[in-house]
Amino acid sequence: MASANRTEFAVLGLLALGARSGYDIKKMADDALGHFWNESFGHIYPILKRLEQRDWVTKSVEPQEGRPDRKVYALTPAGHEALQEWFASPIEPVPPREELLLKLFLGPLTPPAALIEQVEQYRAAQREDLAQLDGLVKQVEREESNNPGLPFWLLTVDHHRAMLRARLRWSADALTRLRSLIGGNVPVS
Amino acid sequence: MASANRTEFAVLGLLALGARSGYDIKKMADDALGHFWNESFGHIYPILKRLEQRDWVTKSVEPQEGRPDRKVYALTPAGHEALQEWFASPIEPVPPREELLLKLFLGPLTPPAALIEQVEQYRAAQREDLAQLDGLVKQVEREESNNPGLPFWLLTVDHHRAMLRARLRWSADALTRLRSLIGGNVPVS
DNA sequence: GATCGCATGTAAGTGGTTACATGATTTA
DNA sequence: TAAATCATGTAACCACTTACATGCGATC
Numbered sequence: 001m002a003s004a005n006r007t008e009f010a011v012l013g014l015l016a017l018g019a020r021s022g023y024d025i026k027k028m029a030d031d032a033l034g035h036f037w038n039e040s041f042g043h044i045y046p047i048l049k050r051l052e053q054r055d056w057v058t059k060s061v062e063p064q065e066g067r068p069d070r071k072v073y074a075l076t077p078a079g080h081e082a083l084q085e086w087f088a089s090p091i092e093p094v095p096p097r098e099e100l101l102l103k104l105f106l107g108p109l110t111p112p113a114a115l116i117e118q119v120e121q122y123r124a125a126q127r128e129d130l131a132q133l134d135g136l137v138k139q140v141e142r143e144e145s146n147n148p149g150l151p152f153w154l155l156t157v158d159h160h161r162a163m164l165r166a167r168l169r170w171s172a173d174a175l176t177r178l179r180s181l182i183g184g185n186v187p188v189s
Numbered sequence: 190m191a192s193a194n195r196t197e198f199a200v201l202g203l204l205a206l207g208a209r210s211g212y213d214i215k216k217m218a219d220d221a222l223g224h225f226w227n228e229s230f231g232h233i234y235p236i237l238k239r240l241e242q243r244d245w246v247t248k249s250v251e252p253q254e255g256r257p258d259r260k261v262y263a264l265t266p267a268g269h270e271a272l273q274e275w276f277a278s279p280i281e282p283v284p285p286r287e288e289l290l291l292k293l294f295l296g297p298l299t300p301p302a303a304l305i306e307q308v309e310q311y312r313a314a315q316r317e318d319l320a321q322l323d324g325l326v327k328q329v330e331r332e333e334s335n336n337p338g339l340p341f342w343l344l345t346v347d348h349h350r351a352m353l354r355a356r357l358r359w360s361a362d363a364l365t366r367l368r369s370l371i372g373g374n375v376p377v378s
Numbered sequence: 379g380a381t382c383g384c385a386t387g388t389a390a391g392t393g394g395t396t397a398c399a400t401g402a403t404t405t406a
Numbered sequence: 407t408a409a410a411t412c413a414t415g416t417a418a419c420c421a422c423t424t425a426c427a428t429g430c431g432a433t434c
Contacts, residue, residue, distance in 0.1 A: 005393075006288055013295040023413055037291055038284035040395055045415055066402040068414040087299040090310060091288045095227035095423095099195055099280045101348055102226055106202040107341035110276040121279060151370055152296035159290055159359050166355035170348050181340055194421075212385055232422055234387055255430040257386040284395090382433075392423080398416080405410075 009086045010037060011047050012075070015057055016083055017149075019074035022048050032153065035133060035160045048073055056082055104174075112182040116175065123171040130164045133157065198275045199226060200236050201264070204246055205272055206338075208263035211237050221342065224322060224349045237262055245271055293363075301371040305364065312360040319353045322346065 010033075014025050022044045029039040048071075051057045056079035062070040075083070100122050107115050137157055144150055199222075203214050211233045218228040237260075240246045245268035251259040264272070289311050296304050326346055333339055 006286065006291075007393075010291055013291065013298065016295065016298050021413075022415090023411095027411095033291070033294060036285050036287040036294075038286060041413095041415080042396070042417095043394055064413080067412060068400085070413070084299060087292060087295075087303045087307075091292075091307065093314070094286070096225050097195065097227060097283070098225040098348075101345040102195075102199055102202065102222070103276060103280075104341055104344050104348075105222060105225075105338070106205065106276075107344075108338050109202065109205050110273060114273075114276045117277075118280065125282070149294070149297050151366070152293055155293050155296075155363050155366065156290040158362070159287075159293075159356075162355045162359040163352065166351045167348075170351040173347070174344050177340070177344065196421075210385075211387090212383095229423055230385095230387080231389095231424070238387095253385080256384055257428085259385070380434085382431105384430085384432105385428100387427085389426080390424085393421090395418105395420080397418085400414090401412100403411080406408085 126167045315353050315356045
């Protein structure tokens with residue numbers, strides 16, 4: 001049971017929104033789901049094959065010249081059923097692995113400057129991420145204003161924004177605390 | 190380059206805090222790092238062997254009766270050096286994979302009730318997690334008040350708390366938005 | 379009498395990435 | 407002329423989990 005391949009359902013779900021090729025799935029994942037999901041070709045293509053063997057999708061080949069034939073996959077009723085089951089099934093929590101927090105926990109082992117540097121880089125990364133996301137939202141709201149899926153997408157965006165802002169607040173606080181920790185330990189020069 | 194085994198450094202870091210056995214590392218990870226880090230025996234033991242081969246740690250055997258000998262590992266100077274390098278090196282971002290957001294994005298494909306159920310379960314999980322963490326903090330502040338590492342540990346806790354609170358706020362908002370989305374689409378019965 | 383804590387490890391499997399292999403067409 | 411876009415796939419590798427194997431002693 002345990003893990004129950006989530007990528008399979010990501011692929012299946014994108015196909016449920018409309019028939020697509022492996023290449024298209026990758027592109028859509030990068031463009032629309034980029035802030036909360038990630039896929040690689042090396043994973044997508046084998047999964048597509050598996051889904052077809054399981055009769056959750058069907059393949060139709062569009063011949064092309066000068067490049068490999070385009071293979072478009074579409075959901076079968078069995079695929080729809082599997083997807084609905086997945087929708088209703090509980091989400092299993094992913095075991096956490098946060099490298100920054102690991103470094104922070106081990107903080108007493110390293111010069112404080114290294115630690116502060118790490119937190120500052122983290123902070124800069126969140127800020128940049130937030131700015132980029134805001135830009136994306138503006139663009140999408142312009143171009144996809146008629147897309148009925150837009151409100152759902154915005155829900156995912158706002159989740160990410162909430163996380164980024166929380167991390168920005170935390171890191172500001174963490175920096176002042178780290179600096180005062182040093183102040184308390186460092187001898188007056 | 191790419192991934193550069195983070196668990197190796199987690200193990201190395203815990204050993205830098207004090208010589209320990211594989212069993213102890215696992216216990217410590219569960220107890221103190223549980224909210225941001227995760228390790229399994231099946232991973233720890235082979236890593237310990239690797240670290241020893243690389244001369245980053247040394248092994249000393251404490252014979253025992255009625256159970257396997259205890260093998261205590263301690264950092265070497267080379268291990269310390271490797272750890273310091275890791276401290277200074279940038280953190281590579283982990284590609285995201287958030288199943289709830291995937292379901293939300295695919296929202297138009299499923300009955301809204303299923304979606305709301307998922308968000309409510311998520312919300313309940315965050316709440317429970319927060320309560321449990323608060324309990325742990327109280328206990329640790331009592332028992333480890335003299336531990337010089339405490340402020341660093343609290344930094345990691347506050348990160349987690351900030352995340353949990355942000356998710357609670359987001360999910361409350363998401364639920365009202367989801368319900369109004371339904372309201373707008375469901376025919377009057 | 380069952381479960382938990384102590385204590386080690388291995389083998390099999392999963393989920394995933396990266397690099398490789400191929401190559402035409404379009405855009406900067 | 408370099409690069410991105412289109413388009414498929416495979417092979418090698420990596421990080422990690424789970425299940426298995428073993429078994430004593432203490433606690434519930």
